[in-house]
Amino acid sequence: MDLGEFQIPGNSDPNQKTSHLSLDIGGSLIKLVYFSTNDGDDDDELGGSGKESVGVSNSNRSFPVLKGRLHFSKFETRKINDCLDFIQTKRLHIGGCQRLGALPIEKTIIKATGGGAYKYADLFKEKLGICLDKEDEMDCLVAGANFLLKAVHQEAFTYLDGKKEFVQIDHNDLYPYLLVNIGSGVSMIKVEGDGKFERVSGTNVGGGTFWGLGRLLTKCQSFDELLELSHQGNNRVIDMLVGDIYGGTDYSKVGLSSTTIASSFGKAISDKKELQDYRPEDIARSLLRMISNNIGQIAYLNALRFGLKRIFFGGFFIRGHAYTMDTIAVAVDFWSKGEAKAMFLRHEGFLGALGAFMSYEKHGLDDSMIHHLTQKFPMSSLVGDKICSPLNGELNDNESIECSVYAS
Numbered sequence: 377m378d379l380g381e382f383q384i385p386g387n388s389d390p391n392q393k394t395s396h397l398s399l400d401i402g403g404s405l406i407k408l409v410y411f412s413t414n415d416g417d418d419d420d421e422l423g424g425s426g427k428e429s430v431g432v433s434n435s436n437r438s439f440p441v442l443k444g445r446l447h448f449s450k451f452e453t454r455k456i457n458d459c460l461d462f463i464q465t466k467r468l469h470i471g472g473c474q475r476l477g478a479l480p481i482e483k484t485i486i487k488a489t490g491g492g493a494y495k496y497a498d499l500f501k502e503k504l505g506i507c508l509d510k511e512d513e514m515d516c517l518v519a520g521a522n523f524l525l526k527a528v529h530q531e532a533f534t535y536l537d538g539k540k541e542f543v544q545i546d547h548n549d550l551y552p553y554l555l556v557n558i559g560s561g562v563s564m565i566k567v568e569g570d571g572k573f574e575r576v577s578g579t580n581v582g583g584g585t586f587w588g589l590g591r592l593l594t595k596c597q598s599f600d601e602l603l604e605l606s607h608q609g610n611n612r613v614i615d616m617l618v619g620d621i622y623g624g625t626d627y628s629k630v631g632l633s634s635t636t637i638a639s640s641f642g643k644a645i646s647d648k649k650e651l652q653d654y655r656p657e658d659i660a661r662s663l664l665r666m667i668s669n670n671i672g673q674i675a676y677l678n679a680l681r682f683g684l685k686r687i688f689f690g691g692f693f694i695r696g697h698a699y700t701m702d703t704i705a706v707a708v709d710f711w712s713k714g715e716a717k718a719m720f721l722r723h724e725g726f727l728g729a730l731g732a733f734m735s736y737e738k739h740g741l742d743d744s745m746i747h748h749l750t751q752k753f754p755m756s757s758l759v760g761d762k763i764c765s766p767l768n769g770e771l772n773d774n775e776s777i778e779c780s781v782y783a784s
């Protein structure tokens with residue numbers, strides 16, 4: 377592939393070229409993934425010698441290696457104009473899928489998934505002159521999850537008792553697993569291989585419910601504020617525990633300890649407090665716990681239904697938030713009696729957008745198909761074909777990762 381094909385006229389950094397912008401336009405958030413490379417960055421660290429070089433050979437074909445960054449960004453769907461401005465200012469749409477020489481309008485096709493790819497198709501055409509090439513949301517979620525689990529080192533982790541532990545994924549023993557994507561609503565997908573999956577369940581009590589109900593109950597202005605409130609709250613003020621019903625003791629005959637929540641929000645009807653006496657912090661905490669626990673339980677029941685031991689949770693509801701992950705993990709552990717494991721993904725909210733990004737290859741819209749992604753591990757060498765994350769913490773907003781793309 378000639379990098380010149382992605383030259384961006386008028387880009388603020390004339391050396392920077394972006395390509396393969398992909399979108400996941402969900403009920404709450406728009407997620408963007410795109411690749412950028414700088415002139416002179418095209419490298420041979422994987423064995424080639426510049427952009428024209430042969431970097432890697434695959435099935436008797438050779439591909440040049442492009443060094444660059446994979447960028448991740450998100451916007452609230454209700455503020456879609458901010459997203460359009462971002463794309464326009466950075467001229468990301470020009471580097472979608474087109475060649476120099478062609479009229480931009482003729483060939484500018486951007487891969488997009490999520491319901492918004494349908495809902496906002498006309499808006500994108502009108503404001504940016506681009507065509508959204510729609511990819512199925514479930515296909516993209518699964519493609520994104522499979523890719524991350526196979527190619528990214530330190531992508532999946534467990535979270536128990538406040539401790540995060542990265543899970544080593546054995547490529548030969550990845551399937552089957554249950555993918556639970558907690559977005560506005562929740563989809564549960566049994567994954568048996570690349571492109572081999574079935575959406576087996578879902579629930580309408582998801583991230584949108586937490587944010588919507590939380591806003592109504594606490595009057596907070598943003599999702600982050602709601603999460604922060606929950607951090608400071610105590611759910612026991614609102615939730616009715618087994619001990620509240622059983623006079624402080626366990627109901628041990630059926631395995632319920634006194635501290636188990638018997639009824640979420642149940643205490644709000646049983647004492648003599650005025651409504652205004654309930655603190656937003658405690659309400660936010662109870663709500664987060666109720667929804668996380670419910671999703672964990674439904675996920676486990678579906679894992680049980682299909683005999684799946686591993687459950688991967690994605691979606692931006694999680695936001696790497698300790699209490700959310702802890703609650704989900706405890707629910708899975710509790711209901712499965714330790715048999716099933718909840719695992720979380722560092723790129724939790726970007727599964728769909730990554731899947732759309734990878735579908736450029738699938739459809740071969742031009743000859744810039746991406747065949748492989750590897751990220752260099754700072755201060756270290758490549759580990760096989762893995763992306764080695766420099767971060768152990770959560771993925772920050774607008775973070776990008778250094779990576780190399782094998783292109784044909």
Ligand SMILES: Nc1ncnc2c1ncn2[C@@H]1O[C@H](COP(=O)(O)OP(=O)(O)O)[C@@H](O)[C@H]1O
Nearest residue numbers: 402403404405559560583584587599691692693
């Ligand atoms: N900044 C944010 N604004 C709104 N919701 C957020 C934000 N960050 C996380 N969320 C949570 O993430 C959910 C959306 O997750 P996401 O995976 O992007 O789903 P969708 O594709 O439905 O937009 C929201 O419903 C909310 O619970």
Ligand SMILES: CC(C)(COP(=O)(O)O)[C@@H](O)C(=O)NCCC(=O)O
Nearest residue numbers: 402403559560561562563578579580
């Ligand atoms: C309709 C959806 C697939 C849309 O995806 P989202 O924007 O929520 O990520 C999702 O909201 C969902 O699976 N809702 C649950 C519907 C149900 O099974 O009851």
